[in-house]
Amino acid sequence: MALVDRLGQTLDSGSGGGIILTSVDALANWSRGKSLWAMPMGTACCAMELIAASFNKFDFDRHGTFPRPDPRHTDVMVVAGTITRKMAPAVKRLYEQMADPKWVIAMGNCAISGGIFYYDTYSVVRGVDEFLPVDVYIAGCPPRPESLQDGVLRLREIIATGSISPDRVREAVLTLPSSGAVSFGKRPGEGEAR
Amino acid sequence: MSVEIESRECVVRGDGGVVEQLVVNVGPSHPSTHGVCRVIVHLDGEVVTKAEPVIGYLHRGIEKMAENRTYLQVVPLTDRLDYVGSMYANWAYCRALERLAGIRVPERAEYLRVIVCEMQRIASHMMSLGSAAADSGAATMFIYAFDQRERIIELFEELCGARLTYNYVRPGGVSFDVPEGWVETALAFCRTHRAALTEMDRLYFGNVIARDRLKGVGVLSAADAVAWGASGPVARGSGVNFDLRKHDPYSVYPRFDFDVPTGSNGDCYDRARVRLFECYESCRILEQAIAQMEPGPFRTEGLPRLLAPRPGDAYDHIESARGSLGVYLVADGTPRPYRMKVRSPAFCNLALLPMLAEGHMLSDLVVILGSLDPVFGEVDR
Amino acid sequence: MNIPELRDHLCAIHPDLCPLFSIEFGDGVLSVPCEKLYDAAADLRELGFDRLGMVTAVDHGTEFEMVYRLHSRSMSAAIFLKCGVSRDEPRVRSLVDLWPAALWQEREAYDMFGIEFEGHPDLRRILLPEGWEGFPLRKDYCDDRVVRRPDYI
């Protein structure tokens, strides 16, 4: 997507770029939104509903969404389940491995705010938005598979209004919550916030 | 993050030869680790020389949280332990509490508990069989199994409104009586389920590739199973005839006629097959329970909202889909538990992984892990 | 075998364990001093308690109480083995050489309570990441990141 992004830069600075930009935006958004492959970041109970959503009865494929457990192949990370302080570095690193443009869906109360594990616990990160930029929140404990599919459709709407222009590109907040967790075997030059 | 090489090192083999050993990290987010398990695998070529599970990626501190909730508020927390079979942890916790506080449970509630737990066993085994099969490449089996699971979840939804976190078994009974027509649907499910099981048996266990993948892999001896505290289908697959429903009968289980399937070789094949046969037995129990159930109250009326059992401790356990699931409660006379400990079967079963995986191929590791059927909500708590 | 039978059986074979036996909430409990824990466990294992079901600890403020649950398939009976360890120096002998099941469970007790198991081959944190400070299930565990639940009941 680097090419498209650079295109956005060029067009934005040039005179009359706005009109062309809008058409390019429309094309890019159309192509980006139609087939969102999901990276299932299922950690806990919500993962069961994530699986249910992609199998027989609910059949995610009909929306062009397909769970693919490989960060390099996917567009949207569905964080389904509780994120603990031990798990957070791994989630962040997987997010970093995904190719741009990328989106995040926080599925379930745990991923939104810690949910039932907000109080009294020492090991749960209160919401995945503490370290990832979340686009769509789906409430529920667990949300029904239909809600997840609705969430994906909402994400498409968001994508449809997006732009390749650089000043409208979201800034990823990539700071981890202070934690006793070890960093995840980081190698030099890798995993730094961009 | 899924699978990556951590290091290479040279080790001297027993016979004096030098091999290059590869240390590979699998997980914690790997599609076939059934959740968030990380395994650090030492490989000699493709053969596992040492596998070390790293757990705790889902450690949510439920035991600590319980210390600041009232006894009733803990019940929803227990749902989140074993999220493939939420009813079990509900029930185990309620049993421990009922023992501690001396609550009597009406008979109909006991039957309802048995009914939902046997259905939950089927649902849980379907998940386990399906995902273990998908790990070894048989994705079709997953779809068949998931179809069955989805039917049970629909029944549960009709019963208590939730698909996954039921909060159904409560201290002193259950939260709702069965709705009209539910029992008939459940019986009809039993009939179709038997046919589906037979079909799955032929589809998966009759398949020569699946048999080759499973037979002789990850052999666990009966003595080891006992010494390592394994329980449930993992122990029974090795021929250890140990099932709390039979050997420490609780609730109304002594009134039912059922068998405990056991394996003989203790390999992945036997463990998976035991699960399949348990589903038949669950159908049998289900039908008997529905036939024997009498109308009556389904919960104890007049329980105070703030239960404050007298100081002491109590342990009680049930046979969950993964083995003996126990809850140990310590009370200090206040309305909150002083300490809650969950004895999780999956935790004990997973401890076997290093022993079972040694000497097998890397691709067998996921099959072995699948056959142990860990649920990480329960392993890590 | 029910609990009174179990007590009689124990008393007949092991008179020295007999006075330590009590019945609480329908469970047989054997409370031993901590130095004798290993020997008592070994004796019980000889008696046929072949499964170690649970290892845990309870923080009673003044001391930790170790709780072991042993189960026997042949007698179909279970027994709790308890011993108190001092809070300042929580040390007990590991039961790993009797039951390998203790391997992970003792690691968990170490992780949550900081109890040192002597003779454990691999005593590390198991659930929490390496480098975590404190032992969360102790009653005096402090962590600024914990939000206490407001006290409405």
Ligand code: SF4
């Ligand atoms: S939101 Fe509820 S169902 Fe989902 S992971 Fe959290 S506790 Fe489990």
